[in-house]
Amino acid sequence: NLRGRGVWRYSQAIAGNYKKIISINEGGTPLIRTRTGKEVYFKFEGANPTGSFKDRGMTVAISSAVNEGYKIVVAASTGNTAASAAAYSARAGLRIYLVLPKDKVAIGKLAQSILYGATILEVEGSFDIGMKAVIKLYKEMGLVYPLNSFNPWRLEGQKTIAYEITEEIGVPDYVFVPVGNAGNIYAIWKGFSELMNLGIIDRIPRMVGVQAEGASPIAKAIINNQEAPQFVENPETIATAIRIGKPVNWKKAMKAIKESQGTAIYVNDAEIMEAQRELARTEGIGAEPASVASFAGYKKAIEQGWVDRDNKVVMILTGHSLKDPDSMIRSSARRIVVNPDHLENIILGDLN
Numbered sequence: 001n002l003r004g005r006g007v008w009r010y011s012q013a014i015a016g017n018y019k020k021i022i023s024i025n026e027g028g029t030p031l032i033r034t035r036t037g038k039e040v041y042f043k044f045e046g047a048n049p050t051g052s053f054k055d056r057g058m059t060v061a062i063s064s065a066v067n068e069g070y071k072i073v074v075a076a077s078t079g080n081t082a083a084s085a086a087a088y089s090a091r092a093g094l095r096i097y098l099v100l101p102k103d104k105v106a107i108g109k110l111a112q113s114i115l116y117g118a119t120i121l122e123v124e125g126s127f128d129i130g131m132k133a134v135i136k137l138y139k140e141m142g143l144v145y146p147l148n149s150f151n152p153w154r155l156e157g158q159k160t161i162a163y164e165i166t167e168e169i170g171v172p173d174y175v176f177v178p179v180g181n182a183g184n185i186y187a188i189w190k191g192f193s194e195l196m197n198l199g200i201i202d203r204i205p206r207m208v209g210v211q212a213e214g215a216s217p218i219a220k221a222i223i224n225n226q227e228a229p230q231f232v233e234n235p236e237t238i239a240t241a242i243r244i245g246k247p248v249n250w251k252k253a254m255k256a257i258k259e260s261q262g263t264a265i266y267v268n269d270a271e272i273m274e275a276q277r278e279l280a281r282t283e284g285i286g287a288e289p290a291s292v293a294s295f296a297g298y299k300k301a302i303e304q305g306w307v308d309r310d311n312k313v314v315m316i317l318t319g320h321s322l323k324d325p326d327s328m329i330r331s332s333a334r335r336i337v338v339n340p341d342h343l344e345n346i347i348l349g350d351l352n
């Protein structure tokens with residue numbers, strides 16, 4: 001029984017020749033069944049040490065950097081890769097430089113990156129400008145180790161989401177994944193494919209990528225049956241974690257979607273914010289806007305009729321709600337200034 005915490009119990013093969021493993025007991029996250037009783041589940045990656053699925057990949061990538069003797073690591077990020085990279089670098093004693101889009105990172109993630117001691121380099125414009133700068137930097141400076149998800153070690157950790165789902169409920173019909181830089185949907189597909197190649201399962205789920213309408217190059221390429229996406233110069237969405245116009249892993253993501261007979265769709269900001277509220281107020285689960293894109297996408301698929309309520313479905317909730325407090329405060333709050341001596345009036349008023 002491999003259940004429990006720590007991605008490494010799955011990746012022992014990788015760790016075989018590793019002398020040092022950097023782990024904060026990531027993985028082993030809750031698979032929460034919807035209260036409707038249907039075979040519909042939420043894989044809550046907000047339960048990871050820094051509150052997102054990124055920790056699964058970071059334990060492998062940072063351990064790889066340490067075992068290969070690097071002392072300096074870098075990452076461009078919309079926030080969660082930053083928070084996770086900063087935590088694991090701190091644990092490994094590595095110096096980390098984060099390249100973030102100025103004023104576009106949700107406050108929780110920026111706060112984490114500061115707390116864990118990263119050097120934060122802020123660029124004007126989108127995440128993609130930072131991503132391009134990091135690729136240029138690591139090509140010019142061999143002494144820096146890149147942590148973004150074109151680094152295959154990241155995906156070797158993130159694929160364990162598939163292992164955990166299969167262990168608990170077998171193979172779903174569909175897995176809904178929010179898509180930004182597009183590494184995670186490929187990693188999860190890779191995990192299921194490996195289990196099938198090993199004969200542990202006899203089919204893999206249809207992978208459904210969900211993007212924010214204002215940052216949906218992959219979804220639009222799939223919908224329009226194009227081989228390659230049209231990159232988005234100025235991606236815009238309230239779901240800042242997936243405000244990415246030029247996904248570095250677009251080829252891998254489209255392979256995963258096609259080979260699994262899946263698809264990719266987009267949802268707008270209003271649908272994302274409605275999904276965040278509904279998830280919190282009906283299921284008691286708090287997830288940040290990009291994270292609930294998977295739920296918004298599922299709702300749309302049910303509405304459009306190509307997914308049935310009796311299908312076995314898993315939605316990956318990729319990040320905790322506390323990452324983006326601003327998004328929560330915008331929800332329809334019920335806040336009443338009261339006379340503390342007469343709280344009963346409010347409740348009686350509601351009951352009448």
Ligand SMILES: Cc1ncc(COP(=O)(O)O)c(/C=C/C(=O)C(=O)O)c1O
Nearest residue numbers: 077078080081180181182183184318319
């Ligand atoms: C909550 C949340 N949900 C979904 C995604 C998309 O995953 P990918 O498609 O694998 O990129 C991200 C990605 C964040 C970053 O890319 C970053 O932190 O730099 C995220 O934080």
